[in-house]
Amino acid sequence: MKVLVINSGSSSIKYQLIDMSDESVMVSGLVERIGEEVGSLTSKTFPGTDREVKTEIERPIPTHGVGLEMSIDLICKGENAVCAMDEIDVVGHRVVAGGEKFNVPVVITDDMWPDLTETERLAPLHNPANLGGAKDAIKLFPGVPQVLVFDTAFHQTIPPHAFMYALPYEYYEEDHIRRYGAHGTSHKYVANECARLMGKPLEEMNIITIHMGNGASMSAVKNGLCADTSMGLTPLEGLVMGTRSGDVDPAVHNYLAVNRGLDIAAIDNILHKESGLKGLCGMNDMRDIHAAVEKGDERAKLALDVQTYRTRKYIGSYMAVLGRVDAVVFTAGIGENDDIVRAKTIEGLEPFGMKIDPEVNGTRSKEARKISTADSAVAIWVIPTNEELAIAREAMALVK
Numbered sequence: 001m002k003v004l005v006i007n008s009g010s011s012s013i014k015y016q017l018i019d020m021s022d023e024s025v026m027v028s029g030l031v032e033r034i035g036e037e038v039g040s041l042t043s044k045t046f047p048g049t050d051r052e053v054k055t056e057i058e059r060p061i062p063t064h065g066v067g068l069e070m071s072i073d074l075i076c077k078g079e080n081a082v083c084a085m086d087e088i089d090v091v092g093h094r095v096v097a098g099g100e101k102f103n104v105p106v107v108i109t110d111d112m113w114p115d116l117t118e119t120e121r122l123a124p125l126h127n128p129a130n131l132g133g134a135k136d137a138i139k140l141f142p143g144v145p146q147v148l149v150f151d152t153a154f155h156q157t158i159p160p161h162a163f164m165y166a167l168p169y170e171y172y173e174e175d176h177i178r179r180y181g182a183h184g185t186s187h188k189y190v191a192n193e194c195a196r197l198m199g200k201p202l203e204e205m206n207i208i209t210i211h212m213g214n215g216a217s218m219s220a221v222k223n224g225l226c227a228d229t230s231m232g233l234t235p236l237e238g239l240v241m242g243t244r245s246g247d248v249d250p251a252v253h254n255y256l257a258v259n260r261g262l263d264i265a266a267i268d269n270i271l272h273k274e275s276g277l278k279g280l281c282g283m284n285d286m287r288d289i290h291a292a293v294e295k296g297d298e299r300a301k302l303a304l305d306v307q308t309y310r311t312r313k314y315i316g317s318y319m320a321v322l323g324r325v326d327a328v329v330f331t332a333g334i335g336e337n338d339d340i341v342r343a344k345t346i347e348g349l350e351p352f353g354m355k356i357d358p359e360v361n362g363t364r365s366k367e368a369r370k371i372s373t374a375d376s377a378v379a380i381w382v383i384p385t386n387e388e389l390a391i392a393r394e395a396m397a398l399v400k
């Protein structure tokens with residue numbers, strides 16, 4: 001079975017064609033700058049193997065539909081084609097927000113569109129693009145099952161006392177305001193991997209998963225099910241991110257409006273795009289921040305301190321949620337690559353049975369690895385996430 005996984009963003013499309021017989025990646029590609037003067041398409045067949053062939057195209061790509069068609073042409077036609085179009089058995093799409101209705105992956109049927117369109121207001125930056133990708137794929141692959149995998153689905157087991165905000169109840173009933181979380185596909189994948197690597201059934205494990213990339217979130221996984229997560233109604237709540245503030249006093253909005261005369265749209269933009277690490281020190285890439293800290297940049301040091309302190313505080317609260325913690329998992333760009341952030345995050349948690357082995361932590365690797373000491377009561381892991389594979393597995397399971 002071959003699954004095409006599509007992650008359609010506001011001006012980009014990421015895709016992978018996965019051969020499910022051995023879960024190998026046949027093609028991975030990225031279409032960028034859709035709608036701009038010049039767009040680009042980079043595609044690799046059999047990436048990371050000695051058969052890898054890279055193709056790069058630069059030309060105007062006016063719409064997502066055109067970008068997807070160009071990608072499919074490379075996959076299925078021409079000299080580096082890897083399979084015919086009718087060999088693609090199912091297409092899986094990443095969708096950021098599923099609301100309460102879409103709590104499991106679904107095969108798209110025509111009657112779902114009103115409910116799907118309804119989800120767009122929960123993630124106005126992401127869902128229209130995600131669902132647009134699905135519409136394009138339906139046109140290109142008539143009759144092929146199109147599966148939607150929702151980032152929020154894993155979090156739908158969170159109980160009401162954890163997902164409700166203490167706001168007037170009608171805002172939940174009428175406006176669907178509650179905590180939904182995000183990155184669920186990644187949290188679920190690494191929790192599963194952690195259980196597999198530790199040789200224990202997931203249903204018997206309590207795990208704190210930390211997805212820390214440009215966007216960042218944490219989950220408390222209790223007996224294999226999500227019990228709480230740090231993102232909320234939107235992916236703005238929670239940890240300190242590249243450009244997103246994470247938790248702030250909600251009164252900040254009014255304070256900024258009164259004292260700076262900013263309107264709601266401007267404040268929202270600041271919290272999403274001008275805050276987080278960037279707001280604190282002007283840089284949003286952790287590699288640049290470390291380089292600046294080395295040179296004695298105090299603001300960069302502050303940004304690192306605020307970011308790791310916030311994450312540690314969440315670990316503490318999730319220990320309270322879970323009672324017993326079997327494992328902590330770091331994943332995504334920073335979580336997988338940044339030993340300094342991992343060490344600073346866990347610093348001070350030794351009395352709670354969390355001890356990092358500095359040597360293992362400092363050794364770079366692309367593999368999953370345990371970075372805690374032999375006498376650490378809680379196992380601490382670095383597990384590379386693989387959202388595309390997770391989506392492909394969900395899509396295949398559903399269609400089978």
Ligand code: ADP
Pocket residue numbers: 212213214215242284285286287332333334337338
């Ligand atoms: P997203 O998918 O949310 O855009 P990623 O998970 O790809 O983000 O993470 C990107 C971030 O990871 C970068 O902004 C950077 O801060 C961080 N990162 C990537 N590589 C490294 C590294 N070697 N050391 C430290 N941080 C890294």
